Amino acid sequence: MEIEVRKLNSKEEMLACHHVILEMYPSLDIIDYRRQLEEMLPHNYFQIGAFDGDECVGMSGAWIGNKLWCGKYLEVDHIIVSSECRSKGVGGLLLEFLKAIAQEENCGSLGLDSFTHNHQSHKFFFKNGFEIKGYHFVQVLEPSKFE
Numbered sequence: 001m002e003i004e005v006r007k008l009n010s011k012e013e014m015l016a017c018h019h020v021i022l023e024m025y026p027s028l029d030i031i032d033y034r035r036q037l038e039e040m041l042p043h044n045y046f047q048i049g050a051f052d053g054d055e056c057v058g059m060s061g062a063w064i065g066n067k068l069w070c071g072k073y074l075e076v077d078h079i080i081v082s083s084e085c086r087s088k089g090v091g092g093l094l095l096e097f098l099k100a101i102a103q104e105e106n107c108g109s110l111g112l113d114s115f116t117h118n119h120q121s122h123k124f125f126f127k128n129g130f131e132i133k134g135y136h137f138v139q140v141l142e143p144s145k146f147e
Contacts, residue, residue, distance in 0.1 A: 001052050001085070001088065002052065002053075003050050003051065003052055003057070003058075003089075003090055003093055004050070004051050005048055005049070005050045005051075005093050005094060005096075005097040006048065006049060006051070007046060007047075007048050007101075008046070008047040008048060008049050008059075011034070011037050011038070011041065013047075013049070014037055014047050015030065015033065015034060015037070016056070017047070017049055017056040017059050018030050018033055019056070020049075020056050020057070020058065020059045020080050020081075020082055021033060021059070021080065023080050023081075023082060023083060024078060024080045040061075043063070044063050044064045044065065045061060045062070045063050045077070046061070046062060046063075047059055047060065047061045047062075048060050048062075048094060048097055048098065048101075050081070050085075050090050050093055050094055052085070057081065057082045057084075057085040057090060058079070058080060058081040058082060058085060058090040058091065058093075058094055059078075059079075059080055059094070060076060060077070060078060060079045060080070060094045060095075060097075060098060061076075061077035061078050062074055062075060062076050062077055062098055062101070063075045063077060064102075064105055064107065070108060070109050070111070071108045071109075072105070072106060072107045072108060073102075073107050073108060073109045073110065073111055074098060074101065074102035074105065074107045074109075074110050074111070075110075075111050075112060076095075076098060076110060076111070076112035077112075079091050079094050079095065079121075079124075081094075091124055092128065095128055098110065110130075112125070112130070113136045
């Protein structure tokens with residue numbers, strides 16, 4: 001397996017990787033995915049993909065922002081690897097690519113949220129040098145969006 005990681009440069013490229021998004025968000029149909037991308041892309045959102053030939057086998061979304069407590073940062077929105085390619089280094093390649101983008105953009109840190117029950121991702125992020133710096137609190141205003 002020869003994996004190439006690259007930035008997805010158009011909404012069409014992102015939509016073509018919808019099958020990978022479904023691994024983490026099985027109820028996110030293509031119509032809602034397109035609508036969300038249209039909302040997010042104008043606000044510094046971008047995606048990268050890991051490809052085995054022409055097949056997208058992993059992807060990540062990210063934002064570049066600025067906060068008072070940390071300055072300029074890259075926030076990882078998700079890292080998703082197709083189930084048949086997990087534990088083969090694809091997630092690490094995606095993370096290294098994001099780190100290179102963060103360094104190019106003069107970001108001082110990478111950050112992310114991970115659901116408390118997602119122990120597999122916690123192990124991955126700890127192994128890749130992340131540490132817990134705080135809590136992310138949420139007050140749900142529309143319960144149907146969290147089902």
